Amino acid sequence: MTVGGLQGLVVLAVFVALMVGFLAVNQRWPAHFRRIPAFEALRQAIERAVEAGERVHVSLGTGSVIGPESAPALAGLAALTRIARATSISDRPVVVTTGDGAMAILARDSLRSTYQEVGASELYEPTSGRLLGATPLSYAAGLPAVLANERVSVHVLSGAFGVEAGLAADFGERAGLFVIGGSDDVQAQALFYAVAQHPLIGEEVFASGAYLEVGTMHTASLRAQDFVRFGLIVLILLGVIVRTLEGPL
Amino acid sequence: MKVLRLSAIWAALALGVGLFVLLGYFVDLGFIQNFRLTFLRWAVLLAAAALVVGLANLLAVHWRKVSLTEEGWIYSGVLILSFTVTLVLALVFRPDGQAALFIFNTFQLPLESSLMAVLAVSLLVAGFRLVNRRRDLLSLLFVGTALMVLLGTGPAPGGAEGPVVIALRDFRAWLSQVWAAGGARGILLGVALGATATGLRVLLAADRPYGS
Numbered sequence: 001m002t003v004g005g006l007q008g009l010v011v012l013a014v015f016v017a018l019m020v021g022f023l024a025v026n027q028r029w030p031a032h033f034r035r036i037p038a039f040e041a042l043r044q045a046i047e048r049a050v051e052a053g054e055r056v057h058v059s060l061g062t063g064s065v066i067g068p069e070s071a072p073a074l075a076g077l078a079a080l081t082r083i084a085r086a087t088s089i090s091d092r093p094v095v096v097t098t099g100d101g102a103m104a105i106l107a108r109d110s111l112r113s114t115y116q117e118v119g120a121s122e123l124y125e126p127t128s129g130r131l132l133g134a135t136p137l138s139y140a141a142g143l144p145a146v147l148a149n150e151r152v153s154v155h156v157l158s159g160a161f162g163v164e165a166g167l168a169a170d171f172g173e174r175a176g177l178f179v180i181g182g183s184d185d186v187q188a189q190a191l192f193y194a195v196a197q198h199p200l201i202g203e204e205v206f207a208s209g210a211y212l213e214v215g216t217m218h219t220a221s222l223r224a225q226d227f228v229r230f231g232l233i234v235l236i237l238l239g240v241i242v243r244t245l246e247g248p249l
Numbered sequence: 250m251k252v253l254r255l256s257a258i259w260a261a262l263a264l265g266v267g268l269f270v271l272l273g274y275f276v277d278l279g280f281i282q283n284f285r286l287t288f289l290r291w292a293v294l295l296a297a298a299a300l301v302v303g304l305a306n307l308l309a310v311h312w313r314k315v316s317l318t319e320e321g322w323i324y325s326g327v328l329i330l331s332f333t334v335t336l337v338l339a340l341v342f343r344p345d346g347q348a349a350l351f352i353f354n355t356f357q358l359p360l361e362s363s364l365m366a367v368l369a370v371s372l373l374v375a376g377f378r379l380v381n382r383r384r385d386l387l388s389l390l391f392v393g394t395a396l397m398v399l400l401g402t403g404p405a406p407g408g409a410e411g412p413v414v415i416a417l418r419d420f421r422a423w424l425s426q427v428w429a430a431g432g433a434r435g436i437l438l439g440v441a442l443g444a445t446a447t448g449l450r451v452l453l454a455a456d457r458p459y460g461s
Contacts, residue, residue, distance in 0.1 A: 005275035012271075016449060065299075066292050071444035074451060077458045101303025102296045106458045113457075127310045131303030137361040149320050163368060170371040173378075184440045186433045193391060195375040197382075202436045206443025209456075217455035221446040229442055 011228075018224035023216055031210075031219050038180050038198035039211040045154045045178040046086050054153035055092040056083055057146060059168060060107060061159020061183065062099030062136040069160035072184045072205050073103055076158030077110050078218065079208040083156070084114040093123040095150050097132045098159070099139035104131040140164040144171045157181035157192070158205055166191035173197065182208070260454035267452045308332065331356075394424060 001009075022031075049056055060076045063069030080096060087094050093115075096107040107129035115124045132142035147155065155172035157165070157180065165181065165188035172179040173195060181192035182205025192199040200208075203225070209218030266288050273285025311325035319325075338348040376395065379388050401421025450456040 001276050005277065008275045012445075012449070015445060016453070019446070019449060019453070064296060066289070066296050068444060071447045074456065074458055075443070075447050078447075078450075078456050100296075100299075101301070102299035104303045104306060105299050109459055127306065127313065129306075130310055131300075131307050134300065134304075135357075135361070137364045138357075141360070141364060145321055145324065149314075163365070166368050166372055166375070167364060170368075170375065173375075184444065186436055189436070191372070194372060194379055194395075203439035203443035206440075206447055209450075215455065217450055217453070221450055221455075225442045225446050229439065232438065 015224055015228060018227055019217070019221050022220035022223040022227075026216050026220060031223050033207075033210065033222065036200075036204060036207070036211060038200055038204070039208065041178070041198055042154070042156070042180050043212070046083060049153045049178075050087055050090040052153065053091050053151075055090075055150050056087055056094045056154040056156065057150065057152040058083060058094060058096045058107075059143070059155070059157045059159060060096060060098040060100075060103050061157070061161045062139050062164060063103075063160025064100050065102040065106065069184065070103075071160075072182065073098070073100075073159035075206045075208055076156075077106060078214050079156070079158060079212055080107065081110055081114045082209075082212040082214045084111055085118055088115060088118045088120045088123060092151060093125070093128060095146065095152070096129045097139075097143070097146055098129075099131070099133055099136060101131050101134075103159075104129050136162055136164040137167075140167040140171070143168055144175075147171060147175050147177065152177060154178045155180075157183070157196070158200075158208060159183065161185060161188040161191075163187065163191065166195050169195040256457070259459050260457060263457075263459065264452055264454060267448075271448075271452070304332075394429075397421060397424060 046056055048054075058076060058080050060073040060080075061069075063073055065073075080094070084094050094111070096104075096111065098104050098107060108126065111128055112121075112124045115121050130146075132146070133139035146152065152175075155169075155175075155177045157168055157172075161168065161181075161183045162185060165183055165185070169179050169181045169192055178198075179196045180198040180200065181188075181196040182200030183189055183192065184205065189199065189201055193201065206225075207222055209215070210222040269281060269284045270288055272281050308329060311328050313319075314322045314325040315329065335349070335352055338352065339346070342348040376392055380392055397417070398421050401417040401424075447456070451458065
């Protein structure tokens with residue numbers, strides 16, 4: 001095993017230990033996260049959509065299940081289970097679209113198991129998790145039809161996006177919908193910031209599970225994330241100081 | 250009880266396969282690397298099969314629209330027709346044959362290029378909308394930076410070597426190489442941590458995207 005490999009394993013082990021540790025102390029030491037207005041607005045928008053008999057659309061992006069771009073879509077799937085629960089009392093259940101076949105299957109599985117858990121299996125439709133297009137731009141081109149024909153009022157974008165992020169968010173804005181967008185891609189985040197009403201910046205897209213109260217493990221993992229981040233910041237600052245002091249010598 | 254047992258089996262499978270693939274990144278042992286590569290090959294095959302399932306699902310959605318003559322059913326009809334023609338031509342004349350290339354170059358490429366053009370217009374409109382909607386320091390900084398980068402990138406009336414052009418070009422380089430690159434690194438650090446946490450939640454079966 002190389003030194004780099006060992007370091008990677010140690011960091012992962014620390015991460016897992018922190019997640020389990022924070023899970024154990026969650027009752028005694030509850031987490032207090034900073035306010036993210038986009039998630040507060042999303043809760044209200046979902047409540048309004050349920051009351052008005054309108055639909056929530058969740059886009060899981062155009063990234064594949066295989067590869068690092070799957071992470072934001074997996075975070076979106078976790079948020080989807082919470083959104084599906086919240087909208088299970090509505091006449092119009094949530095609709096999910098993606099640009100990847102495997103992700104569409106995972107979306108359908110998540111919807112089916114969530115509806116089973118809340119005793120609303122009749123809400124599940126095999127067409128509620130859809131592949132819209134096999135390429136990023138063909139996916140974006142398919143979005144306006146879904147937003148218009150399904151009576152969507154909340155447009156949630158959580159997944160891997162490239163430049164199509166701008167179009168995907170803009171179609172929602174033009175239709176006057178509530179638009180919230182987050183991605184792991186810096187370019188897509190900039191596009192969401194310019195176009196979407198409620199952009200998620202940085203790793204906020206990964207915090208959706210904790211903020212939407214999907215489960216205690218989401219809260220614990222977010223706390224572990226913050227802990228490791230502070231550790232990294234301290235290490236980077238120490239590195240800068242050491243290099244600066246080394247320079248003139 | 251049966252459902253519970255099945256869900257435990259899926260979780261155990263996900264955990265086992267995930268652990269081998271993850272270990273393969275860090276541990277350079279032959280059998281772990283072999284398992285990792287085998288699992289990755291299976292994943293690629295399954296993803297290709299899932300694409301076929303996804304396309305069948307896409308057809309089912311649009312077929313229902315046509316059958317029920319729902320709003321916009323005519324577009325669904327066009328999609329089904331285009332899909333069938335493309336599939337038949339690709340199967341008969343091979344996916345990399347002239348017929349498939351003709352369809353790609355004549356229809357898909359121009360359509361996707363025009364969508365990129367739409368994106369440019371959308372971003373311009375979004376820039377104005379952003380200043381109107383969120384009139385705060387960050388939004389003004391965002392739009393101002395975008396303008397400065399555009400000015401530093403595009404051609405200038407005074408020629409490429411004029412003092413104003415050189416100053417704008419240097420300023421753009423300073424913005425993108427110092428501030429933007431620094432900010433992007435910070436964001437990517439957070440994204441990497443978020444992605445790690447998401448992956449570990451799936452490995453620990455706290456998140457079960459395959460259904461619980």
